[in-house]
Amino acid sequence: MNKRLQCVRCLYSVFHPLGLVLDDEGVCSGCRIHEEKDTLDWGVRWKKLEDLVSPYKVESGRTYDCIVPVTGGNDSHFIVHTVKNRLGLNPLLVTYNKYFNTALGIRNLANLRIKFNCDIVVQNVNPMAVRNITRTTLRELGSMYWPCIAGQTVFPVQTAVRYKVPLIIWGAHQGLEQVGMFSHEHEVEMTRRYRKDHDLMGKEADDLLSIFDTLSEDDVWQYRYPDDADLASVGVRGIYLGNYVRWDPKPQHEEMVRQFDYQGATFGRTFDTYDHVDCYNFMDVHDHIKYLKHGYAKVTDHACREIRHGRLTRDQALALVRFHEVQPMAHLDKFCEWLRVDARALAFIFNQHRNPKVWQEIGPGEWRRQPDCDFTQGDTPRSNDSGLLGFEAHDFLHMGGPCAYITVGKGYPL
Ligand SMILES: [Zn+2]
Numbered sequence: 001m002n003k004r005l006q007c008v009r010c011l012y013s014v015f016h017p018l019g020l021v022l023d024d025e026g027v028c029s030g031c032r033i034h035e036e037k038d039t040l041d042w043g044v045r046w047k048k049l050e051d052l053v054s055p056y057k058v059e060s061g062r063t064y065d066c067i068v069p070v071t072g073g074n075d076s077h078f079i080v081h082t083v084k085n086r087l088g089l090n091p092l093l094v095t096y097n098k099y100f101n102t103a104l105g106i107r108n109l110a111n112l113r114i115k116f117n118c119d120i121v122v123q124n125v126n127p128m129a130v131r132n133i134t135r136t137t138l139r140e141l142g143s144m145y146w147p148c149i150a151g152q153t154v155f156p157v158q159t160a161v162r163y164k165v166p167l168i169i170w171g172a173h174q175g176l177e178q179v180g181m182f183s184h185e186h187e188v189e190m191t192r193r194y195r196k197d198h199d200l201m202g203k204e205a206d207d208l209l210s211i212f213d214t215l216s217e218d219d220v221w222q223y224r225y226p227d228d229a230d231l232a233s234v235g236v237r238g239i240y241l242g243n244y245v246r247w248d249p250k251p252q253h254e255e256m257v258r259q260f261d262y263q264g265a266t267f268g269r270t271f272d273t274y275d276h277v278d279c280y281n282f283m284d285v286h287d288h289i290k291y292l293k294h295g296y297a298k299v300t301d302h303a304c305r306e307i308r309h310g311r312l313t314r315d316q317a318l319a320l321v322r323f324h325e326v327q328p329m330a331h332l333d334k335f336c337e338w339l340r341v342d343a344r345a346l347a348f349i350f351n352q353h354r355n356p357k358v359w360q361e362i363g364p365g366e367w368r369r370q371p372d373c374d375f376t377q378g379d380t381p382r383s384n385d386s387g388l389l390g391f392e393a394h395d396f397l398h399m400g401g402p403c404a405y406i407t408v409g410k411g412y413p414l
């Protein structure tokens with residue numbers, strides 16, 4: 001392991017795709033910004049948030065105070081709880097249908113809508129267009145998740161313009177949380193630019209049209225970000241709760257499990273049971289591709305977060321990462337069927353997107369990590385024992401039903 005390339009405190013390296021720097025002590029920018037969580041006065045910051053949102057409260061009650069993007073996983077219950085119960089706002093929930101839905105995700109989304117008594121708008125883009133785009137972005141960009149991320153990040157903004165509800169409230173900012181791209185005190189807000197550069201790998205919907213002749217106007221128009229004039233006329237802005245609340249997903253999820261019956265599930269490729277339970281692919285096929293492209297998987301994100309919050313030592317985290325990042329995909333067959341591509345063709349595409357900084361081909365179809373870029377090698381034993389952390393699984397992703405994508409969910413009870 002080369003200490004000059006990897007943080008001495010967490011497991012991130014300078015190859016992190018969002019960009020990360022190490023200081024003179026070898027500590028990364030993400031770990032340094034994390035220190036703010038224990039030095040900032042969160043009471044003062046909460047007051048700032050209350051002051052910020054108060055002009056957006058609609059006294060007449062005839063429309064919504066804000067938009068909250070949600071899914072049947074991640075931090076959605078906590079965000080809606082904070083917005084509705086603590087800030088006293090009346091949110092319109094919006095969700096983009098990824099089509100890779102698990103039964104548990106459908107159940108959690110229904111639970112969210114019912115327990116918090118909120119209206120919800122669901123965007124179902126024509127599935128043929130979604131498949132067309134997925135085939136193209138997977139082949140050309142090595143991304144099967146481009147339409148999911150594009151949809152999740154654009155639909156709330158389109159809804160804000162359409163309903164003339166200017167305030168959008170997101171959870172944590174990934175660039176701040178993972179790599180310390182901003183300080184909490186910058187109070188960074190949603191931008192078109194960050195979405196394009198980082199969420200969408202530099203390609204907006206119209207860029208796909210001009211680059212790839214496999215797509216047409218009909219495929220991509222739903223993913224277009226509203227233009228500046230429309231955004232300005234409504235006064236749309238998107239804020240992040242993580243700038244005002246000491247963000248720590250594990251206890252937040254535990255509170256949501258206790259209070260509102262949020263449910264988690266076990267994954268092969270990580271120890272976190274709460275994060276992406278709405279999707280068969282995020283912690284599976286998509287995560288395998290992330291590993292090939294960037295040399296690390298989502299379990300490293302979870303492990304770094306747990307190190308920073310003081311719940312794992314670096315060695316414990318490394319042992320978990322070493323175990324989980326090499327676990328086989330469990331849901332590849334469903335993705336092949338959905339995309340109408342066979343597994344061998346898909347494996348060929350995956351290999352084309354292996355990062356040469358990370359991987360070396362040592363024989364036909366045989367790959368090994370480049371020595372300079374192998375941060376999870378070493379003597380640490382592999383371990384799947386995260387028991388002491390106390391992540392709970394309440395059900396299976398399929399909840400005992402058929403293990404298949406639920407294209408459009410019925411709600412709850414199923
Ligand atoms: Zn670090």
